[in-house]
Amino acid sequence: xxxxxxxxxxxxxxxxxxxxxxxxxxxxxxxxxxxxxxxxxxxxxxxxxxxxxxxxxxxxxxxxxxxxxxxxxxxxxxxxxxxxxxxxxxxxxxxxxxxxxxxxxxxxxxxxxxxxxxxxxxxxxxxxxxxxxxxxxxxxxxxxxxxxxxxxxxxxxxxxxxxxxxxxxxxxxxxxxxxxxxxxxxxxxxxxxxxxxxxxxxxxxxxxxxxxxxxxxxxxxxxxxxxxxxxxxxxxxxxxxxxxx
Amino acid sequence: xxxxxxxxxxxxxxxxxxxxxxxxxxxxxxxxxxxxxxxxxxxxxxxxxxxxxxxxxxxxxxxxxxxxxxxxxxxxxxxxxxxxxxxxxxxxxxxxxxxxxxxxxxxxxxxxxxxxxxxxxxxxxxxxxxxxxxxxxxxxxxxxxxxxxxxxxxxxxxxxxxxxxxxxxxxxxxxxxxxxxxxxxxxxxxxxxxxxxxxxxxxxxxxxxxxxxxxxxxxxxxxxxxxxxxxxxxxxxxxxxxxxx
Numbered sequence: 001x002x003x004x005x006x007x008x009x010x011x012x013x014x015x016x017x018x019x020x021x022x023x024x025x026x027x028x029x030x031x032x033x034x035x036x037x038x039x040x041x042x043x044x045x046x047x048x049x050x051x052x053x054x055x056x057x058x059x060x061x062x063x064x065x066x067x068x069x070x071x072x073x074x075x076x077x078x079x080x081x082x083x084x085x086x087x088x089x090x091x092x093x094x095x096x097x098x099x100x101x102x103x104x105x106x107x108x109x110x111x112x113x114x115x116x117x118x119x120x121x122x123x124x125x126x127x128x129x130x131x132x133x134x135x136x137x138x139x140x141x142x143x144x145x146x147x148x149x150x151x152x153x154x155x156x157x158x159x160x161x162x163x164x165x166x167x168x169x170x171x172x173x174x175x176x177x178x179x180x181x182x183x184x185x186x187x188x189x190x191x192x193x194x195x196x197x198x199x200x201x202x203x204x205x206x207x208x209x210x211x212x213x214x215x216x217x218x219x220x221x222x223x224x225x226x227x228x229x230x231x232x233x234x235x236x237x238x239x240x241x242x243x244x245x
Numbered sequence: 246x247x248x249x250x251x252x253x254x255x256x257x258x259x260x261x262x263x264x265x266x267x268x269x270x271x272x273x274x275x276x277x278x279x280x281x282x283x284x285x286x287x288x289x290x291x292x293x294x295x296x297x298x299x300x301x302x303x304x305x306x307x308x309x310x311x312x313x314x315x316x317x318x319x320x321x322x323x324x325x326x327x328x329x330x331x332x333x334x335x336x337x338x339x340x341x342x343x344x345x346x347x348x349x350x351x352x353x354x355x356x357x358x359x360x361x362x363x364x365x366x367x368x369x370x371x372x373x374x375x376x377x378x379x380x381x382x383x384x385x386x387x388x389x390x391x392x393x394x395x396x397x398x399x400x401x402x403x404x405x406x407x408x409x410x411x412x413x414x415x416x417x418x419x420x421x422x423x424x425x426x427x428x429x430x431x432x433x434x435x436x437x438x439x440x441x442x443x444x445x446x447x448x449x450x451x452x453x454x455x456x457x458x459x460x461x462x463x464x465x466x467x468x469x470x471x472x473x474x475x476x477x478x479x480x481x482x483x484x485x486x487x488x489x490x
Contacts, residue, residue, distance in 0.1 A: 011386070013266065018266065018271070019267070019380065020267055022267060023261070111386040113390065113394070114396055115397055115398055122395065131393070135259070135264065135387050135457070136386065137256075137266060137356070137380050137381060137382050138383070140359070141356040141380035144358035145380045148371065148376070152405065153361075155407035155429075158404065159403065161402055162401070164400045173402055173421070176417075176418070212380070
């Protein structure tokens with residue numbers, strides 16, 4: 001019996017292929033079996049970032065991620081069940097590869113352990129197969145670079161919040177930190193903007209979408225068009241104090 | 246008169262040179278003037294990460310960072326003044342280069358805008374010279390990879406706290422999030438550990454130092470040796486819920 005394959009959760013960074021790490025690029029180029037998540041009907045963000053490294057020698061395993069039209073999808077039990085089934089099926093598929101001795105690279109947008117789908121494969125497979133996680137540049141860092149302002153400095157508290165949270169929880173979260181990033185906007189943008197305004201932070205809040213990619217959009221949150229914000233957009237509220245030394 | 250040089254704030258990632266982005270590696274290799282911060286008497290973390298790319302063709306500008314023996318250094322006014330003088334002098338030095346038409350790469354450990362010293366040069370120079378910030382992999386992501394556990398998922402609140410904060414503020418910060426990273430440990434480790442215990446989180450808190458480098462240390466926070474923690478170590482308290490789907 002051959003020894004089992006190695007599972008690699010590889011962060012490909014926020015969008016610009018050049019923001020992939022040297023290690024990620026090496027592992028993608030040298031591993032034959034490449035898996036990635038993609039929303040049904042879409043090419044997949046992580047796949048698009050890595051596309052320049054993929055050749056005919058690669059074997060691609062696409063994992064279709066179920067799509068919901070509900071604005072606050074993760075509060076829906078039915079959608080949670082759909083997701084769990086998706087992760088179960090994907091883990092079974094990768095298990096076949098790993099058991100057969102094939103290494104597998106899972107492409108992850110941003111960083112694998114920072115709100116990423118990879119963690120649900122990791123939890124199902126890492127106890128049984130040798131596993132390495134390669135960290136990546138998160139949308140957090142790309143968002144700060146996009147607005148060209150420091151995110152946090154000194155002894156400030158930086159919080160990452162989800163746009164899916166109710167307005168009251170967003171306001172409380174914003175009030176207990178010095179700088180914040182709100183991820184998972186999409187249809188939540190208008191409610192998020194109200195929370196940011198209620199916390200008195202609209203004056204220094206930015207809207208960023210597709211950070212670091214050619215499609216990057218970056219403007220004051222007050223001016224953002226709530227009718228078209230993608231899920232992978234974010235609000236960046238940089239430190240007010242940063243740079244004051 | 247020649248056109249001014251371009252200032253690049255380049256994140257070199259958490260320690261492993263292979264975790265530098267392809268873009269960072271390209272800019273370092275192709276830019277002649279390389280600046281970096283280093284604590285007096287030490288080689289400098291960012292410089293060590295990039296050392297394999299530096300040749301005799303490069304001209305290095307070392308910026309000596311003043312060192313303090315006070316445990317909660319950033320609460321000291323005298324030390325704040327020392328730092329401001331250091332940044333002023335460094336900005337003046339880089340200004341000479343940029344005014345003379347030379348591009349300058351400032352090497353930054355982790356990500357330039359995530360609690361980094363680069364931001365104090367940025368604030369002094371970015372209004373007068375063309376500037377680009379290249380995001381990097383933060384110690385946050387490297388810490389989660391080191392403990393091989395997801396940091397945060399779903400709609401959880403993730404907070405980044407400074408070990409310099411008083412115990413009561415640390416406890417309050419820890420109580421208002423689902424997952425946390427506490428940076429800037431050093432001599433603050435024992436107080437941080439007390440705060441983590443007071444928040445009821447000692448059972449799932451990890452201590453990580455030199456994440457991603459050959460010198461990486463990773464253990465339960467309960468077992469960490471407080472007498473030798475470097476400043477660039479951290480506590481990682483991953484989500485309790487992550488991976489439960």
